Amino acid sequence: LHEIQYLSWEMAFPDSSLISQLTPLNITCFAADVPKEQRLQAVQAAIMLMSDENREVLQTLLCFLSDVTSVEENQMTPMNIAVCLAPSLFHLNIVKKESSPRVIQKKYATGKPDQKDLSENLAATQGLAHMIMECNKLFEVPHEMVTQSRNSYIDAEVHSPTLDELGKQVDEEGGNYQMYLESLMQNLHKEAKEKFKGWVTCSSMENTELAYKKVGDGNPLRLWKASVEVEAPPSVVLNRVLRERHLWDEDFLQWKVVESLDKQTEVYQYVLNSMAPHPVRDFVVLRTWRTDLPRGMCMLVATSVEHEEAPLMGAVRAIVMDSQYLIEPCGSGKARLTHICRIDLKGHSPEWYNKGFGHLCAAEVARIRNSFQPLIAEGPETKI
Numbered sequence: 001l002h003e004i005q006y007l008s009w010e011m012a013f014p015d016s017s018l019i020s021q022l023t024p025l026n027i028t029c030f031a032a033d034v035p036k037e038q039r040l041q042a043v044q045a046a047i048m049l050m051s052d053e054n055r056e057v058l059q060t061l062l063c064f065l066s067d068v069t070s071v072e073e074n075q076m077t078p079m080n081i082a083v084c085l086a087p088s089l090f091h092l093n094i095v096k097k098e099s100s101p102r103v104i105q106k107k108y109a110t111g112k113p114d115q116k117d118l119s120e121n122l123a124a125t126q127g128l129a130h131m132i133m134e135c136n137k138l139f140e141v142p143h144e145m146v147t148q149s150r151n152s153y154i155d156a157e158v159h160s161p162t163l164d165e166l167g168k169q170v171d172e173e174g175g176n177y178q179m180y181l182e183s184l185m186q187n188l189h190k191e192a193k194e195k196f197k198g199w200v201t202c203s204s205m206e207n208t209e210l211a212y213k214k215v216g217d218g219n220p221l222r223l224w225k226a227s228v229e230v231e232a233p234p235s236v237v238l239n240r241v242l243r244e245r246h247l248w249d250e251d252f253l254q255w256k257v258v259e260s261l262d263k264q265t266e267v268y269q270y271v272l273n274s275m276a277p278h279p280v281r282d283f284v285v286l287r288t289w290r291t292d293l294p295r296g297m298c299m300l301v302a303t304s305v306e307h308e309e310a311p312l313m314g315a316v317r318a319i320v321m322d323s324q325y326l327i328e329p330c331g332s333g334k335a336r337l338t339h340i341c342r343i344d345l346k347g348h349s350p351e352w353y354n355k356g357f358g359h360l361c362a363a364e365v366a367r368i369r370n371s372f373q374p375l376i377a378e379g380p381e382t383k384i
Contacts, residue, residue: 040134043127047138052349053356055139056278062135063277069132082128090124160304160319163267163286181265181288184301188324188340189293196338199225202358206366210358215342220350223322226361227338230369234327234335235291238298240368241325242289245270248371249364253280258310264289267307271314281345282314285323300325319344339365 047055065085069078131138161169167176170183196211204210209227230237245252255270265288272281287302302323322342330336341361348357 039130040137043131043134044138044140048141051351052347053352056347059135059139059277060275062131062138065132066135078129078132079125081132082125086124086128087121089128160284160306160317162306166286166303166305177261177286178265181286181301184303184322184324185288185290185299188299188301188326191340192297192326192328192338196225204359204362206362208362208366210362212358219321221321221342221344221353222358223340223342224358224361225338225340226358226365227336228362228365228369229330230335230337230372231333232335232372233333234296234298234329237327237335237337237368237372238289238291238300238325240371241300244371248367254313258284258307267305267310268302269307269310269313279315279347281316281318282312283318283320284310285320287323296329298325298327300327316346318346337365337368 047058050058065078065081068074069076069081163177166180167178169175170179172179199211199213202210202212204226207228211225212222213225215221215223232240240247245255249272251273253271253273255268258267258269260266265286267284267286269282269284272283274280284305284307285302286305287300289298289300291298293299302320304318304320320343322340324340326338326340328336328338339361343357345357
């Protein structure tokens, strides 16, 4: 099981750039006379230079290797694991493409290991062993750095509005949150009527359709749209999304209705799990739904809000900037489910959102569709 998990994580590494910033630093720290008390801080600084998604994969791998060394039956120490993995993880002893044939021939003419290679291997091995042992401290941001950057973090952070603040975003005088939600549904209905013009189509898997468009409000995150056909009528699909998330989302941990504002509007809080050691995410949204629309359509729209009766239930509060479900009948008891989504999960770069988040949206609508597929009973077929 350990080997399978490790291989799956190794495949998750985007490319060799994951550790390109760590390799020279580890070699410098552990080959030179760098004081031991400064090595942790140096590696922390290098990790902060990594892209968010690479840092997340590295953290997962190091914590996994730390767990392996903590089990006595494995008989593996951090140094033993580092000896096995450091050369491949840090891409050591690999002849660079730009090296000339003469340099390559000279490097391996004697048949003996190059002294520089030996030194780099030893330094990298010691560095990886150190990272495994200190994995719980490596990804902490120094307090001094947080203090110095506090203002810039606050300025860049996206905040959720209260119900009153949400109403003020409506152009009309005396606007309220009901008018804001109604405008979202009207815009969604207009988009559907115009067959979602202006969206850029992307390749997708599992027989889903995926597209995106840029919003142009100053936030770099794209608006994603994922669509799929479901073997159920619209009202049933809406209920599956609204009240039965546990049937299609294995990361769904807990939920509660914070406040019921009317029969079809509520403040809703839920928590989604993440693979350890990554944080559990908490969401607080204002959502409303309709089942009495023309042609049997159903809608559900949601956006993040602040609410005094919804304290943090997870480790990180994510921001739902836009979440809209349009469910249309498409004959024979089927429905076409379209999910439009823009969420700040906290802890990922805009590049990650542009490349990967849309595929998570497509996977989500696929799971909703698959939750309606009949279970296949095991055993031989019988004729009745």
